[in-house]
Amino acid sequence: MRFYRVAILLLISTASVAQTQSFRLPLEIPPAFSGTFGEIRSDHFHSGVDLRTMGKVGFNVFAIEKGFVSRIKVSPVGFGKAIYIDHPNGKTSVYAHLDRFTGKIAEYAENAQYQKPSFEIELFPNPGELPVNKGDIIAISGNSGSSGGPHLHLEIRETVSQHILDPFEFFNEWRQTDIYPPVINRLLVFEIDSLSYLLNSLTYKAYETIKRGSDFTLPFPVNASGKVGLALYYYDTVNPNSFRAGIKKAEMKINGIKTFTFQVDKFSFLETRYANGFNGITDNGWSGYKAIRLWTYPNNKFSGITHVIDHGIIDVAKDSTYIVDIRVWDHSGNSSKLTFKILGVENKAIAERMPNLPLFKWNAENTYKTRSYMVRLPENALFHDILFQMSESQPDNFPYPIVTVHNSKTKLFKKFTLEYNTSNIAENLLGKLYIAKINGKGFTYVGSEPAKNSIKAICNSFGKYTVMIDTIAPSIIAQNLIPNAKITSQSSISFKLIDNTGIKTYNGYIDGKWVLFEWDPKTGILLHNLNPKRTKRGQWHSLKIVVTDMLNNNSEYSTKFYW
Numbered sequence: 001m002r003f004y005r006v007a008i009l010l011l012i013s014t015a016s017v018a019q020t021q022s023f024r025l026p027l028e029i030p031p032a033f034s035g036t037f038g039e040i041r042s043d044h045f046h047s048g049v050d051l052r053t054m055g056k057v058g059f060n061v062f063a064i065e066k067g068f069v070s071r072i073k074v075s076p077v078g079f080g081k082a083i084y085i086d087h088p089n090g091k092t093s094v095y096a097h098l099d100r101f102t103g104k105i106a107e108y109a110e111n112a113q114y115q116k117p118s119f120e121i122e123l124f125p126n127p128g129e130l131p132v133n134k135g136d137i138i139a140i141s142g143n144s145g146s147s148g149g150p151h152l153h154l155e156i157r158e159t160v161s162q163h164i165l166d167p168f169e170f171f172n173e174w175r176q177t178d179i180y181p182p183v184i185n186r187l188l189v190f191e192i193d194s195l196s197y198l199l200n201s202l203t204y205k206a207y208e209t210i211k212r213g214s215d216f217t218l219p220f221p222v223n224a225s226g227k228v229g230l231a232l233y234y235y236d237t238v239n240p241n242s243f244r245a246g247i248k249k250a251e252m253k254i255n256g257i258k259t260f261t262f263q264v265d266k267f268s269f270l271e272t273r274y275a276n277g278f279n280g281i282t283d284n285g286w287s288g289y290k291a292i293r294l295w296t297y298p299n300n301k302f303s304g305i306t307h308v309i310d311h312g313i314i315d316v317a318k319d320s321t322y323i324v325d326i327r328v329w330d331h332s333g334n335s336s337k338l339t340f341k342i343l344g345v346e347n348k349a350i351a352e353r354m355p356n357l358p359l360f361k362w363n364a365e366n367t368y369k370t371r372s373y374m375v376r377l378p379e380n381a382l383f384h385d386i387l388f389q390m391s392e393s394q395p396d397n398f399p400y401p402i403v404t405v406h407n408s409k410t411k412l413f414k415k416f417t418l419e420y421n422t423s424n425i426a427e428n429l430l431g432k433l434y435i436a437k438i439n440g441k442g443f444t445y446v447g448s449e450p451a452k453n454s455i456k457a458i459c460n461s462f463g464k465y466t467v468m469i470d471t472i473a474p475s476i477i478a479q480n481l482i483p484n485a486k487i488t489s490q491s492s493i494s495f496k497l498i499d500n501t502g503i504k505t506y507n508g509y510i511d512g513k514w515v516l517f518e519w520d521p522k523t524g525i526l527l528h529n530l531n532p533k534r535t536k537r538g539q540w541h542s543l544k545i546v547v548t549d550m551l552n553n554n555s556e557y558s559t560k561f562y563w
C-alpha cells in the first residue's frame with residue numbers, strides 16, 4: 001500500500017515537471033546570466049533574463065518551442081531588433097537585442113523596411129505567415145538597441161494579457177544547477193520620522209551580517225526608537241559563470257507576524273515604473289550588491305507587494321523587543337534567512353521646525369512656478385507626500401537660467417512637464433531652443449515642444465535642467481568610403497554621425513532610391529550592407545545621406561562609388 005502511494009506521488013511530480021520542461025534553451029552555449037527577472041532597475045522591473053554570450057555577438061538563437069512569429073520590432077533604442085513568438089501553450093517568447101534576423105524572418109522584415117521605407121518597423125505577422133518549429137534558428141545574438149554589452153534578453157509572456165512571467169519557471173535546467181542561496185550582506189535601518197520623510201532625506205544605520213550555519217544574523221541587537229524601515233544589501237548567484245543577480249521573493253516577519261512580502265511572479269508593463277518606489281534612498285549598485293527595501297510608500301501599488309502591515313514600517317516602542325525574521329528566495333527556490341532583535345530605546349529626537357515649503361500631495365496634481373520655469377506633476381506622479389523645493393539661478397557661463405527641480409533622490413512613478421517661458425526670446429531662435437537635463441558636466445536633450453509663449457519637455461526625473469540653443473547641423477563622417485572611389489571588395493558602407501542633441505531622422509539613397517541604413521546611437525554608426533540584389537555589381541553609383549537632429553538642423557553628404 002505504502003509503495004503505491006509513493007509511486008503515485010512520483011508520477012504526479014514528474015508530470016508537473018514535464019510540463020514546465022517543454023521549452024528548449026534559446027542558446028547552445030552554457031547558461032550564464034547577467035540579469036534575472038524582476039530586478040529593480042531605474043524606471044522598470046527587469047522583464048526577462050539576460051543571458052550572457054561570452055562578451056561577443058554572433059551566436060545562433062533558437063525558438064524555444066513551436067509557434068508563429070507574432071511580432072517583429074526594429075528600433076535603434078529599447079530592445080533593438082526583437083522577435084516575439086506565440087506558442088500553442090498560451091505563452092509568448094521574446095528575444096531581444098538581436099544582431100540580425102535569419103531566414104524567412106530576415107526577408108520578411110527587410111521587405112517591410114523597404115516598403116515603409118524605414119529602419120524602424122513594428123510588424124504583426126498573421127499566424128500562417130511565419131511559422132516556426134522548436135529549435136529553428138530565428139536570429140543571431142547581438143547588442144542592438146539600448147543594450148550595455150552583447151547578451152540575449154529572453155522574456156516569457158502570457159499571450160492574452162502580455163503579462164510578463166519569470167523565465168526560470170520554464171527552464172528546469174537553470175534551476176537544477178542553481179545550488180547557491182542568496183547572500184545577505186548588510187542590514188540598513190532607516191529612521192522614518194515625518195520631516196526627513198517629507199524632505200526625502202532619510203538617514204540610516206548599516207549593520208554587517210554574520211553567518212551562523214546556513215543563516216545570517218547580527219552580532220548584537222539593533223537599538224532603535226520610533227518608526228523604522230528596513231532594507232538589505234544582498235546578491236544571488238545562479239551559477240559560477242553568472243554575474244550577481246536579484247531575488248524573486250523577500251518576506252519579513254515581526255514577532256512571528258508577516259508584515260511585508262515582495263514577490264515577482266508576474267507583472268504588467270503598466271506597473272513597471274513602481275520599481276522606482278524601491279529606488280532612490282539606497283545605492284542599488286553599491287560594490288556589486290543589490291538592495292531590496294522591506295517597506296513601501298502609499299503610492300507603490302505594485303502587485304508583487306503583499307501582506308503589508310503599516311507599509312512595512314515598524315513603530316518601535318521604548319523597552320519593547322521585536323524579533324525580526326527576514327527570508328529571501330532566489331529564482332530557483334534557494335533561500336536565506338536573517339534573524340535579529342530590535343530593542344526599543346528612548347527617543348532622543350528633537351522637535352524640528354517645519355520649513356516653509358509647499359506640501360505636494362502624492363494623490364493630487366501639483367504645479368509650481370519660478371521666474372521663467374513651471375512644473376506640472378500629474379496626480380500619482382509622486383510615491384508619497386513631499387515638501388517640494390524648486391529654485392532658479394543664472395550662472396555666467398550659461399545662456400539661460402538653470403532650474404533645480406526638487407531632488408534627484410526623489411523618484412517618480414509618472415513623468416512631469418517642465419515649461420520655459422519664451423516671451424523674451426528673439427523670434428529667429430524660437431525653433432532652436434530646447435530643454436536639457438544637466439548630468440554632471442554634460443547635457444542631454446529632453447524636449448523642445450512649442451507651447452503658448454513657452455517650450456515644454458516631458459521629464460522622467462527630478463534634478464537640474466536648463467535651456468540650450470542648437471543651430472548646428474549633425475556631422476556626417478565617412479568611415480570606409482573615400483569620395484569617388486572603387487570599393488568592390490567592401491560589403492558595407494558606414495558613417496559616423498555626431499550631434500549635440502541627437503539624430504532624429506537618417507535616410508540614405510543609392511542612385512536616387514532609398515536604401516536601408518541601420519542606425520545605432522550607442523556607437524554613432526550609420527551602416528548599409530551592400531546587397532547585389534538591390535545594388536548592381538560592376539558599375540558606378542550615386543550615394544546621398546540626409547540626416548536631421550532634434551531641432552531639425554539638416555545635413556547632407558553626397559558622393560559616387562564604384563562597386
Ligand SMILES: [Zn+2]
Nearest residue numbers: 035049050153
Ligand atoms: Zn534584459
